[in-house]
Amino acid sequence: MNLFFRQTLAIFRKDLAMEVREGHHLVSIVLFGVLLLLLFSFALSVDPELMRRMAPGLLWLAVFFTSILSLSHAFRKETEDGQWDGLLLLGTDPRALYLGKLMTNLALVLLFQAVLLPMMAIFFDQSLPLSLGVSLFLGSLGIATVGTLYAGLTASFREGQLLLPLLLFPMLVPVLLCSVNVTALALAHDLFGQQRAWLKLLILFDTIFLLGSLLFAETLFDRS
Amino acid sequence: MDMAVEMLGAGKRYGAHWVLSRLNVSIRRGDTVAIFGKNGSGKSTFLKMIATLVAPSTGSVLILGHDVRKDKGPIRRRIRMLGHEKQLYDALTARENLRLAGDLLGIPAPERDAKIGHILDRLQISRLADRRIDELSEGTKKRVVLGRLILSQERTDLLLLDEPHPTLDDEGRRILDDLISEWKSQGKTILLSSHDHAQALRHAHRLLIIADGTVGYDGAPK
Amino acid sequence: MFVLSVIAAAFFAFAEYRGLFIVPPDRMMGDVYRILFVHVPSAWMSMLFFLLSFVGSAGYLIRRSPAWDRLSYCAAEVGLVMNGLALFLGSVWGKPTWGVWWTWDPRLTTTALLFVMYSGYLILRRLINDPDRRAKVAASVGLLIFLNVPLVYMSVKWWRSLHQVQSNPNSMDPSMVVSLRLSAFAFLAVCLLLLIFRLRLAKKEADLEERLSLPPEGPGAPRAPQSKVTT
Numbered sequence: 001m002n003l004f005f006r007q008t009l010a011i012f013r014k015d016l017a018m019e020v021r022e023g024h025h026l027v028s029i030v031l032f033g034v035l036l037l038l039l040f041s042f043a044l045s046v047d048p049e050l051m052r053r054m055a056p057g058l059l060w061l062a063v064f065f066t067s068i069l070s071l072s073h074a075f076r077k078e079t080e081d082g083q084w085d086g087l088l089l090l091g092t093d094p095r096a097l098y099l100g101k102l103m104t105n106l107a108l109v110l111l112f113q114a115v116l117l118p119m120m121a122i123f124f125d126q127s128l129p130l131s132l133g134v135s136l137f138l139g140s141l142g143i144a145t146v147g148t149l150y151a152g153l154t155a156s157f158r159e160g161q162l163l164l165p166l167l168l169f170p171m172l173v174p175v176l177l178c179s180v181n182v183t184a185l186a187l188a189h190d191l192f193g194q195q196r197a198w199l200k201l202l203i204l205f206d207t208i209f210l211l212g213s214l215l216f217a218e219t220l221f222d223r224s
Numbered sequence: 225m226d227m228a229v230e231m232l233g234a235g236k237r238y239g240a241h242w243v244l245s246r247l248n249v250s251i252r253r254g255d256t257v258a259i260f261g262k263n264g265s266g267k268s269t270f271l272k273m274i275a276t277l278v279a280p281s282t283g284s285v286l287i288l289g290h291d292v293r294k295d296k297g298p299i300r301r302r303i304r305m306l307g308h309e310k311q312l313y314d315a316l317t318a319r320e321n322l323r324l325a326g327d328l329l330g331i332p333a334p335e336r337d338a339k340i341g342h343i344l345d346r347l348q349i350s351r352l353a354d355r356r357i358d359e360l361s362e363g364t365k366k367r368v369v370l371g372r373l374i375l376s377q378e379r380t381d382l383l384l385l386d387e388p389h390p391t392l393d394d395e396g397r398r399i400l401d402d403l404i405s406e407w408k409s410q411g412k413t414i415l416l417s418s419h420d421h422a423q424a425l426r427h428a429h430r431l432l433i434i435a436d437g438t439v440g441y442d443g444a445p446k
Numbered sequence: 447m448f449v450l451s452v453i454a455a456a457f458f459a460f461a462e463y464r465g466l467f468i469v470p471p472d473r474m475m476g477d478v479y480r481i482l483f484v485h486v487p488s489a490w491m492s493m494l495f496f497l498l499s500f501v502g503s504a505g506y507l508i509r510r511s512p513a514w515d516r517l518s519y520c521a522a523e524v525g526l527v528m529n530g531l532a533l534f535l536g537s538v539w540g541k542p543t544w545g546v547w548w549t550w551d552p553r554l555t556t557t558a559l560l561f562v563m564y565s566g567y568l569i570l571r572r573l574i575n576d577p578d579r580r581a582k583v584a585a586s587v588g589l590l591i592f593l594n595v596p597l598v599y600m601s602v603k604w605w606r607s608l609h610q611v612q613s614n615p616n617s618m619d620p621s622m623v624v625s626l627r628l629s630a631f632a633f634l635a636v637c638l639l640l641l642i643f644r645l646r647l648a649k650k651e652a653d654l655e656e657r658l659s660l661p662p663e664g665p666g667a668p669r670a671p672q673s674k675v676t677t
Contacts (some may be wrong), residue, residue: 003330011325018315023424081308085277090328090372091300136614144645153583157573167566168557171594201604205597211594216586222296224278238575240655407671 004096011087011100016107018077025073030052030115033066035084037116037146055124056183057170060176062116063109069167070108071147074101084156098148098217105151106144113140113174118124132186138202139179142209146171153220173208175209178202227289228253228382228413229274234283235437236269243269244437247283251415253381258445259417264389267417268308271384274278274415284431288381304373305384310365314358316392318349318368319320321357334382336375343371362391370400382413389420401426447642454635461625461632478542482623485535487559487633488528495525495637496560496592503588506581512652517583518588519571522646524637526564533557552603559598563591 019026044051065099078084087097113136121128150168154160180199235245244266251257252266261267272278274287276296282284285292287299296336312321319340326336344350347367352360357368357385373383385404404427407414418424425431433441462483502518505511524585536554538548548554567587 001602006330007328010324012322014313014316014324017320040660047498077313077315080314082307082311083313085309086311088277089275089300089303089305090325090329091297091330091427093297129401140497153401153587158561159573163566163569164561165571168564168572169596172308173555173559174594174597177601201601205601208597212590219586220499237577237656239577279576281576281578 004093004208007092007096008099008103011097012103015074015100015104015214019104019108024109026070029069030112032055032069033112033116034119036062036065036118037123039123051124052126055188056124056180056187058124059116059120059183060180062127063112063140064143064172064176066112066116066168067105067109067143067147068168070112071105071109071151071168072155072161072164074105074108074148076215079155082154084087094219095214095217097117097193098152098221101152102148104214106141107150109140109144111135129186129189131189132183134199135138135179135182136203138182138199138206139175142175142179142202142206145173145213146208147174149217149220152217164174172210175202178205225361226253227251228255228287229415230284231286232281232422234273234403236266236273236278237281238425242281242437244273247439247440249442251413251426251434252362253288253413255430256404256414256416256428257430257432258424259415259432259434260419260421260424261417261434265434269388270434271305271307271386271415271417274382275303275307275384276300280363299332303382303384304376306369306373306388307384307386310359310369311366312368313358317354317356318360318364318371319344321368322371322375325375327374327410333374339375340371343374346374348395363396365392366391367399370396370403373402376382377407377410377412380412383407383415385419386412388416389418389423397423407428430432451639454632458632458636461628468670471568480538481535483544483608483629485631486534486626488535489532490558490630491633491637492525492528492532494634495521496527496564498641499525500588500592503585503592506585507589511624512568512577512581513649514650515585516586516645516652519646520641522567522588523644524641526561526568528559528633528637529557529561532626533561550602555602556595558580558601560595563594567591567595644654 040054040062041051044054076200078087090092116130117132117136120126148169150171151164154164154167157163178198179203184204186196229249230251230437231247231249234249236243238337244284247270259267259270259406269278271283273280276287276299280291288302290299292299308313313324316324322340322343323336331339341350344353347370349364349367349371352364357365370388373380377398388400391401404416405411408427414427416424428445429441431441431443431445432439499518499520502514502516502521505514507516533554536557540549541547565582570587571580571584574583
């Protein structure tokens, strides 16, 4: 058990160290997300009321597209020079590899949120209650769990990058729907009110996807 | 268990192409075997199959008594491989790469750092230890990979070396040859593939030639 | 097999003819509703065959025999065709009756997403060359897809709902009910035949691939491996 967590943390720390040193990749990905929000805002600027109502949906769309980019990026380093094989050969449990990558990807998605959220507040005229943090974290977790699994799977194929959105989007629909709703509720300062069923649903989905991904990581994250 | 490798009717297929077939190979523990073969003969796939990175499409493969299809964990704990790919992270330093390996292997931190210190000295790359991998020469990178091999050598029974000599300079080759001799005297099993036949045969007393995906010759070197 | 196919084709023709021409028109929709006799069974078939594909995936992960894997992708193909047909016909039916080509209610959304998911599944299969790895990965993804279906349905249902209330047999004229059931069975017969033909083709492809790809035997070479030998 100890070794398992040690491996997970070792992978997470390594990823963080690499991201910090090669920050330019992340910057361009984040800028892409900001650009998306700008375009959405511009396209809807004729109807400010509509824009306010659509803010949660557009935020999560921007997060989703940005995450696709960073998920692919997170695994590129593992397939450039056989690093993935190297990790396995050192006795890394494929599930520890999955968990470590999950932590990395979750951190990245939360980072994007941190940038995109203020953008949204500015361009879509929203105020930001604290409860928003809950909805953002849970939604990001949902994206990170399934996203890490599929991104890892498609990293080893020639055209894997093209296949990732196709495979990932349907799997994320439940999480995205819930996240948009929960975010909308939080923005309306009503997260824990009558509609907290949505919050419970999101937690349920996150749990299912996390456990499911861990289960399948053993097969999908090994090489043979 | 005194067999390191037992293959019976093993083969590997990708699509319609059998990269390896009809492999019937037995290697006792403690043997040193040289593996020759042209490029594209299936040599690397053969080694990868032993390393559990490639599952056999047919037949049975037992490494150190464990079935590669079922018991990958125990096998991976006791074997080490040096392949074509360096498997190093370019943005990290040599020391960080070795530390990562130590963590994944489960070596306690103080012991890990002490070992890394010794290894860097032995491989004569101590002063380069804190440079990023992509700033190092190919030969130095290879030494870092060697260093990773040595990290857990007390519990390594089987070493797979896929063309280790190229890109190493003379000093590097000398260090490698010393290592191989040491491992031999420790009773480890070594599979050494090389295009430099003379170099390989200095260590090995048995020769396997892979041609067209199967074993063309298996016996004493002539 | 040939006889069975002819019988199935004849049955199919009969069932559709009855539905399209003989059964009386609907009170509210007139003749437009007749598309139901093709649309509904194709939707049912797609669900059934996706379920079969799931069974194939699960079967492979438990048994590891290639036959289960073949069931998985052949059923997925039939299911996908039926799914596409159902989506198309539903859209065609929707315009005159609801006024829109498309709407995002639970059933339609789930059906559309199933189309995307299984397309992804089939594309993924083509990207993996190693037959064993392909089967393992595809089976895992097959299970994940199926796991996702109830989640999608649940989440969209809570989101909104305006799909046609499922007609109970009670609210339909008896002869319509009969026709629908006839049509459903006819579709089932045709789809099962399609599956059987596809499975046969898949088996032949697999055998051919194995036979073509073994290198020629030289004199004195040991016998080629036939089947998996595990200890």
